[in-house]
Each structure stands twice: as C-alpha cells, then as structure tokens.
Amino acid sequence: xxxxxQHPSTLSVQEGDSAVIKCTYSDSASNYFPWYKxxxxxxxxxxxxxxxxxxxxxxxxxxxxxxxxxKHFSLHITETQPEDSAVYFCAASNLRGNKLVFGAGTIxxxxx
Amino acid sequence: xxxxxxSSRYLVKRTGEKVFLECVQDMDHENMFWYRQDPGLGLRLIxxxxxxxxxxxxxxxxxxxxxxxxxxRFSLILESASTNQTSMYxxxxxxxxxxxxxxxxxxxxxxx
Numbered sequence: 001x002x003x004x005x006q007h008p009s010t011l012s013v014q015e016g017d018s019a020v021i022k023c024t025y026s027d028s029a030s031n032y033f034p035w036y037k038x039x040x041x042x043x044x045x046x047x048x049x050x051x052x053x054x055x056x057x058x059x060x061x062x063x064x065x066x067x068x069x070x071k072h073f074s075l076h077i078t079e080t081q082p083e084d085s086a087v088y089f090c091a092a093s094n095l096r097g098n099k100l101v102f103g104a105g106t107i108x109x110x111x112x
Numbered sequence: 113x114x115x116x117x118x119s120s121r122y123l124v125k126r127t128g129e130k131v132f133l134e135c136v137q138d139m140d141h142e143n144m145f146w147y148r149q150d151p152g153l154g155l156r157l158i159x160x161x162x163x164x165x166x167x168x169x170x171x172x173x174x175x176x177x178x179x180x181x182x183x184x185r186f187s188l189i190l191e192s193a194s195t196n197q198t199s200m201y202x203x204x205x206x207x208x209x210x211x212x213x214x215x216x217x218x219x220x221x222x223x224x
Contacts, residue, residue, distance in 0.1 A: 006154070009152070034211070034212070036215075043202070043215040043216060043217045043218060044155070044215045045215070046212050046213075049212070089154055089155065091155075098160070098162075098168075099160070099170065099171075100155075100157070100213060101157075102154040102155040102156070103154050104152055104153055104154040105154050
C-alpha cells in the first residue's frame with residue numbers, strides 16, 4: 001500500500017523567512033496530494049492541494065510543487081508569520097481517492 | 113459551511129470498557145472516516161464508510177468496529193478498551209466524488 005514520508009519533523013524559522021516541508025510517496029498510482037494545517041487544539045484544515053496533472057500550485061503565500069517522476073511533493077510558505085505556527089500534514093490518495101495516507105506531520109514554529 | 117461534530121472532546125475510560133465515539137456531519141456527505149492521531153505517526157485510518165450501512169477497514173482496524181445507521185452519523189466502537197488505544201480520534205466526512213475531507217474537532221481518549 002501507499003506510504004508517505006514527511007520531513008522535517010520539526011522546523012523553526014524566523015518571522016519573514018520561508019519554510020519548506022517535503023514529502024515522498026511510494027505508490028505511483030497516487031494522484032491527489034493535499035496539505036492540512038492543524039493549529040494547537042484545533043481540527044486539521046485543508047490549506048492547499050495538488051493533482052498529478054499539475055506541477056505547481058500557488059495560493060498567496062503558500063505553494064505546493066509535485067515531482068511525479070521522483071514521487072515527491074513539497075509545501076512552500078513564504079514570508080512566514082507567527083500564525084503559520086502549527087502542525088502540517090501532507091497526504092496522498094490513490095486513483096479511487098477513497099483513502100488518504102498521511103505523513104507523520106511537521107511542527108512549524110515561527111519565531112517573532 | 114461544513115460542520116463535523118464529535119460527541120466528546122475529552123473522554124476517560126477504564127481498560128475493558130466498551131467505548132462509543134460519535135461523529136455527526138450536517139452536509140449530507142456520503143463518505144465518513146475515522147482516524148487516530150498519535151505523535152510522530154500522523155493520522156492513521158481506522159475505518160471508513162461510503163454510505164449508510166456500508167463500511168470498510170482502514171489501515172488499523174484491530175480492536176475497533178463502526179456503525180453507520182444514518183447518513184449523518186458514524187460511530188466508532190472500542191469493544192474492550194485497552195491502554196494502547198489512548199489517542200486522539202478524528203472523524204472526517206466528504207462528499208462522494210470530491211476529494212476534500214472535513215474534520216471534526218477530535219476526541220482525546222485516555223484509557224486507564
């Protein structure tokens with residue numbers, strides 16, 4: 001089955017700097033890759049997603065890139081702010097889209 | 113706005129007890145999911161349901177069962193709670209054919 005690895009497990013950046021979180025997946029049939037943000041004590045919420053027919057997607061300060069050949073995708077956050085501090089999860093799902101397999105999560109701390 | 117609610121935010125049970133976790137969504141979503149979240153392991157799928165009275169095992173179904181008698185409600189049952197089931201339990205729902213899953217606030221279960 002699908003396996004998703006996520007790095008780093010923790011990331012500290014200075015406010016205003018960029019943050020990059022990377023994920024690799026094992027199943028070449030996976031075609032949907034969402035990123036969820038979970039603030040402390042709150043539910044995970046989708047922040048951006050990408051499908052396998054697209055190499056990059058951007059939404060204001062966040063962007064996701066996908067390399068299908070290498071089977072990895074990354075989340076980029078520019079001009080980080082304290083409110084970006086949270087746990088970020090990547091995930092991948094197969095063609096049927098029935099099951100999301102999540103990475104272990106990255107704790108992002110933005111220091112002001 | 114999608115609303116997914118869970119019956120309890122915090123729950124303390126004793127080993128051997130039967131535990132019911134309830135999840136309700138108000139958006140007429142066909143698909144519902146139960147995950148457990150543990151530090152360093154991300155979110156792992158326990159069970160999911162495509163529609164009423166339908167269920168499928170996820171990646172870690174052992175020690176759990178589910179019930180979906182009504183479309184809006186998906187119950188997770190721990191038949192005989194054990195200490196290794198101490199965890200955060202997250203419910204999610206999704207409209208059939210769409211990819212985005214919407215999460216509930218989670219139930220933090222402690223089994224003593």
